Amino acid sequence: xxxxxxxxxxxxxxxxxxxxxxxxxxxxxxxxxxxxxxxxxxxxxxxxxxxxxxxxxxxxxxxxxxxxxxxxxxxxxxxxxxxxxxxxxxxxxxxxxxxxxxxxxxxxxxxxxxxxxxxxxxxxxxxxxxxxxxxxxxxxxxxxxxxxxxxxxxxxxxxxxxxxxxxxxxxxxxxxxxxxxxxxxxxxxxxxxxxxxxxxxxxxxxxxxxxxxxxxxxxxxxxxxxxxxxxxxxxxxxxxxxxxxxxxxxxxxxxxxxxxxxxxxxxxxxxxxxxxxxxxxxxxxxxxxxxxxxxxxxxxxxxxxxxxxxxxxxxxxxxxxxxxxxxxxxxxxxxxxxxxxxxxxxxxxxxxxxxxxxxxxxxxxxxxxxxxxxxxxxxxxxxxxxxxxxxxxxxxxxxxxxxxxxxxxxxxxxxxxxxxxxxxxxxxxxxxxxxxxxxxxxxxxxxxxxxxxxxxxxxxxxxxxxxxxxxxxxxxxxxxxxxxxxxxxxxxxxxxxxxxxxxxxxxxxxxxxxxxxxxxxxxxxxxxxxxxxxxxxxxxxxxxxx
Amino acid sequence: xxxxxxxxxxxxxxxxxxxxxxxxxxxxxxxxxxxxxxxxxxxxxxxxxxxxxxxxxxxxxxxxxxxxxxxxxxxxxxxxxxxxxxxxxxxxxxxxxxxxxxxxxxxxxxxxxxxxxxxxxxxxxxxxxxxxxxxxxxxxxxxxxxxxxxxxxxxxxxxxxxxxxxxxxxxxxxxxxxxxxxxxxxxxxxxxxxxxxxxxxxxxxxxxxxxxxxxxxxxxxxxxxxxxxxxxxxxxxxxxxxxxxxxxxxxxxxxxxxxxxxxxxxxxxxxxxxxxxxxxxxxxxxxxxxxxxxxxxxxxxxxxxxxx
Numbered sequence: 001x002x003x004x005x006x007x008x009x010x011x012x013x014x015x016x017x018x019x020x021x022x023x024x025x026x027x028x029x030x031x032x033x034x035x036x037x038x039x040x041x042x043x044x045x046x047x048x049x050x051x052x053x054x055x056x057x058x059x060x061x062x063x064x065x066x067x068x069x070x071x072x073x074x075x076x077x078x079x080x081x082x083x084x085x086x087x088x089x090x091x092x093x094x095x096x097x098x099x100x101x102x103x104x105x106x107x108x109x110x111x112x113x114x115x116x117x118x119x120x121x122x123x124x125x126x127x128x129x130x131x132x133x134x135x136x137x138x139x140x141x142x143x144x145x146x147x148x149x150x151x152x153x154x155x156x157x158x159x160x161x162x163x164x165x166x167x168x169x170x171x172x173x174x175x176x177x178x179x180x181x182x183x184x185x186x187x188x189x190x191x192x193x194x195x196x197x198x199x200x201x202x203x204x205x206x207x208x209x210x211x212x213x214x215x216x217x218x219x220x221x222x223x224x225x226x227x228x229x230x231x232x233x234x235x236x237x238x239x240x241x242x243x244x245x246x247x248x249x250x251x252x253x254x255x256x257x258x259x260x261x262x263x264x265x266x267x268x269x270x271x272x273x274x275x276x277x278x279x280x281x282x283x284x285x286x287x288x289x290x291x292x293x294x295x296x297x298x299x300x301x302x303x304x305x306x307x308x309x310x311x312x313x314x315x316x317x318x319x320x321x322x323x324x325x326x327x328x329x330x331x332x333x334x335x336x337x338x339x340x341x342x343x344x345x346x347x348x349x350x351x352x353x354x355x356x357x358x359x360x361x362x363x364x365x366x367x368x369x370x371x372x373x374x375x376x377x378x379x380x381x382x383x384x385x386x387x388x389x390x391x392x393x394x395x396x397x398x399x400x401x402x403x404x405x406x407x408x409x410x411x412x413x414x415x416x417x418x419x420x421x422x423x424x425x426x427x428x429x430x431x432x433x434x435x436x437x438x439x440x441x442x443x444x445x446x447x448x449x450x451x452x453x454x455x456x457x458x459x460x461x462x463x464x465x466x467x468x469x470x471x472x473x474x475x476x477x478x479x480x481x482x483x484x485x486x487x488x489x490x491x492x493x494x495x496x497x498x499x500x501x502x503x504x505x506x507x508x509x510x511x512x513x514x515x516x517x518x519x520x521x522x523x524x525x526x527x528x529x530x531x532x533x534x535x536x537x538x539x540x541x542x543x544x545x546x
Numbered sequence: 547x548x549x550x551x552x553x554x555x556x557x558x559x560x561x562x563x564x565x566x567x568x569x570x571x572x573x574x575x576x577x578x579x580x581x582x583x584x585x586x587x588x589x590x591x592x593x594x595x596x597x598x599x600x601x602x603x604x605x606x607x608x609x610x611x612x613x614x615x616x617x618x619x620x621x622x623x624x625x626x627x628x629x630x631x632x633x634x635x636x637x638x639x640x641x642x643x644x645x646x647x648x649x650x651x652x653x654x655x656x657x658x659x660x661x662x663x664x665x666x667x668x669x670x671x672x673x674x675x676x677x678x679x680x681x682x683x684x685x686x687x688x689x690x691x692x693x694x695x696x697x698x699x700x701x702x703x704x705x706x707x708x709x710x711x712x713x714x715x716x717x718x719x720x721x722x723x724x725x726x727x728x729x730x731x732x733x734x735x736x737x738x739x740x741x742x743x744x745x746x747x748x749x750x751x752x753x754x755x756x757x758x759x760x761x762x763x764x765x766x767x768x769x770x771x772x773x774x775x776x777x778x779x780x781x782x783x784x785x786x787x788x789x790x791x792x793x794x795x796x797x798x799x800x801x802x803x804x805x806x807x808x809x810x811x812x813x814x815x816x817x818x819x820x821x822x823x824x825x826x827x828x829x830x831x832x833x834x835x836x837x838x839x840x841x842x843x844x845x846x847x848x849x850x851x852x853x854x
Contacts, residue, residue: 181675182636281671283641283656290646300635388633392686395597395627396650397619544599546560 005106005116009123013089019474020085021131024162025138027081030485031074032067032142037494039065057205057322060223067148068228071139072158079219081481082162083194086128086170091187093120094253095177098263107262117254124170125246132156132163139228150228157227157234164242165222169194171249178256178266188307195311199318206322218245293398293406298413301377305414308373313422316366316446317429320437323359359437360445360512367449367508368484370418374453375476377411378460382469388545400540408461408532415453422446437512444516451524452504456480458531465538550575550697550728551596555605558591565591566752568605573730573745578723580743580760581732588752589732590630593701596730597627609697623652626695630702630732632686634674640685641670647689654693662688665714679706691718698722700731704738716742770828771813774801776821783819787812 039045045065052061052073059076063069094117097103107113136159140152169190177186200217204210214220224238256266267273284290289299384390393403423446430437456476464472486495487505500506507520551573558565566588573579583589594600596607598618607614609621634643644663648654663670666684674682683706690698698719704712719729719742733739739746740760747757756763768791778799785793789812792805804813810827817825 281641281669283659283670284639284645285656287642287645290642291649293650296646388629388631389635391599391629392627392632392634392647392689393650394599395622395625395629396647397622397652398650399619541601543601545594546600 004119005111006119006123006126009120010126013123013127016085016089017127017130017134020082021134022138024082024131025135025142027485028071028075028135028139028158029142031071032146032148035065035067035070035146038070057202060205060226062226062232063229066229067143067146068150068154068230069226069232071142071148072226072228076223079162079165079222080194080198083166083169084191084477086124086166087173087190087194088187089124089127090170090173091177091190092183093124093174093177094257095180095183095186099182103262113258114254117257121171121174121250121254125167125250128163128166128170129160131166132159132161135159135162143228148228150230154227154230157225161222161225161227161234161239161242164239164246165218167246168218168242168249171246171253175249175253175256178253178260179268181265188304192307192311195315199315218242221245293393293403294409297407297410300380301410301414304373304376305417308369308414309418309421312366312369312373312418313425315369316363316422317425319363319365320359320426320429320435321433323435359435360510363445363512364488364505366422366446367452367505368480370415370449370453371456371480373418374411374415374457375460375473375480377414378457378464378476379469379473381407381461382464382467382472385464385544386469391545394544401536404461404536404539408457411457412450412454415450415457419447419450419453422449441512441515444511448508448511448516448521451521451528452508455504455524455528455531458528458535462531462535462538465535465542548575549573550610551579551730552608553592553596553605554607556592556595556602556607557604558595558600558602564588564752565600566595566749569749569752569754570605571747571754571757573728575728576723576726577745578719578729578743579731580739580746581730581749582734582736582739582746583732583749584734587749589749590701591752592749593630593699593730593732596699597622597625624696626690626693626698628683628686628690628698628700628703630705632682634682634685636675637673639671639673640668640677640681643674643685644670644689644692648692651693658694659688659692662691665718666711680708680711683707684711687715691722694725694727696727698727698729698731700729702733702735703731704733704735712738768805768807768834769830771804771806771810772796772801772824772826772828773804773817774823774825775817776800776823779820783816784813787816789813 038048048065048070049061052064052070055061055073059073061073064073092099094103097106106116133156136152136156138155139158140150140155142148143150143155172193173186173190176189177183180186180189197217197219201214201219201223204214204220221235221238221241224235226232227234260266289295390403394400423443426442426446427439429435430442456479459479460472460476463475467475483503483505486500486503490500490503504524507517507524509517509520511517549572551571553572554570556569557567559567569588569592581589581592591600595602596609596614598615598621601615610624612621614621638646644659648656648659666688668681668684668688672681674685677685683703687700687703687707690700704715707715716738719731722729723744729742731739731743743760745758746760746763748755748763774797779802780799781793781795781802784790784802784804789806789808789810790804791807794803794805795801796803806813
């Protein structure tokens, strides 16, 4: 496996291929298991169809009363989860090697630069293809087990479609990394574009006569194919478009790479460049961000906080707006659909007003977003330690605990800022759309995310005492995904209450309907504090940089 | 003079892999101490233990009478540290890094800091990632000196510096020493240790193999004498003389090269019996002494991954 760059890179991906391939395959199977329970009677089947239609803003509700249709509809929510891996890999494929300096060595070999880049890109695409095959096989196995009406070909085409959309975003991240000095901003920008394209694809489902807008999103072409629904089938043009887009983006990235300096960037057009600051040799004596570990950490987190705030606040404002648009339709459905009421209860909770009930269900995504932000920041902390960037700081007269708490305090501040801005954006959107919601409960729902963000961050700081960066981030991502599935799908699967209690979302409750569950929130904060305390104890006593 | 660094049977392993074992030495206040060893010998492990970045398995390390682990915060107030492989936030400029560390140290004399920047001709407006290796090392070197610490612990400080900056570094070490401050530096560039240090410790495979004054270490030297004669001289003349280890004939018995250890009196007297054209003596550098310590066991040291 070490005979070529292609094979070596593929070897590096072997754990991810198995992990993501099997993991995402299981994600596809999970909703299949619950279909039988949802269509026990013709009435229930009809209600499921009506219910899914109400969530059409997020995914196409095609034959949702079938195994394949329901799985396709459900996975529509989670395409962003599947695309995370290629997005990270694409951003570090070349830029990461340049950051580490290993690209210099690689390019000193008697091998054209073009070949090096092509082999690496080919390895990523191969990995995605193998993952797609694994997902397809597992989807087929799940369909066979639960009575699906699609065959092996349908399963494999479904996996291939996922592999193609993953290749598009992996190649997009690779392309963006040609313009950034580090891999982090490339991954962040590509993730921002992913969210943007997902929202763009949603537009035509919410606002009539806007399909032309959604056509600008690659996600639209991914959604054209539904191979798990035999009567709907595969849209070859859509898949070919994705393939072409991935090839164009990947090809453009490689074209730029072979022409630029190693370690340098492709200059952006003048109108896209940030204004250049006049370099000064004078010491920045008055710079607020250099005064302490906390201030420095705030300086580091400021830009990611800005972008995440923009994304989360915009999503919240969009959801509030979408609820207002769908209000009339929902009122009709709710009066005649017990299944819809059940789902609203499962996810959004209670049977209060339509607005609050549906909005509560939709706002479920916001704490997930905030926690994902916290995971990225824990990743930064862990990477700083692993890469030796904490070493010099720890040789100054700062205690290790003060350094760790300074960093955590900056993250806590950022979560508060994101939540407050999101609250303001939601309130403004509700006011603009004329949507009536309990303002106190809206504040509780959005500010109640903060303890969840702190909890996952504290777990991450604790785990980083033993785990390396990749393992720490992987573990946190797994925990976050597990919590989300337990709370989002668990009630449908009739999971026991003890299992539902394993998820942090359980303790978040349904604050938009019932206000802040103070006891639960305090409990979450206490667990976070204990985890952080244990993490600090570990950090204060561990070997640094080993 | 009191010892500022006291290390006693210090031991550290990384899992099953060797770090250092039973290392003991002390450094007097005001001296410049060189810590020598090849890659993987345990220099950096020892330094990281002194800086409380690692926790010792056994033994003790004290700086200014305080335990390096338990009292690390107090110790760091009087210490300036330069790591072997500087890793800093790549997005900060050199100036921002120095200002940040000045704050973390509770403030520094900015006039002195500016003076250091000028001495090394460092462009503080560039981002750390844009610096060359040498300029990166200048940044961390300046941050180690900028608060005029009582003790400087420097891990291979001149690695990557050009000769002019190495010279400037030598001056700064001398100034620190003249002011009564202590310098503990590791190196495998022995000529610089020879220039700047008063005492030397040599570490090999995680164990300290020798410690002493630079002159004392050099006293165990094996040196060479080359003598050229007007007429052929039989090499047997020198073979059994005191101090002679090896004899090599040159120019068809018109010269000899003698490997020596100890006084050369017998050789000089024997040579004076013949017509001598020239006589040269070659004094070994520490490199030669150093190599001698390793030539007995050429097997590479078993090194823990990622640490030196």
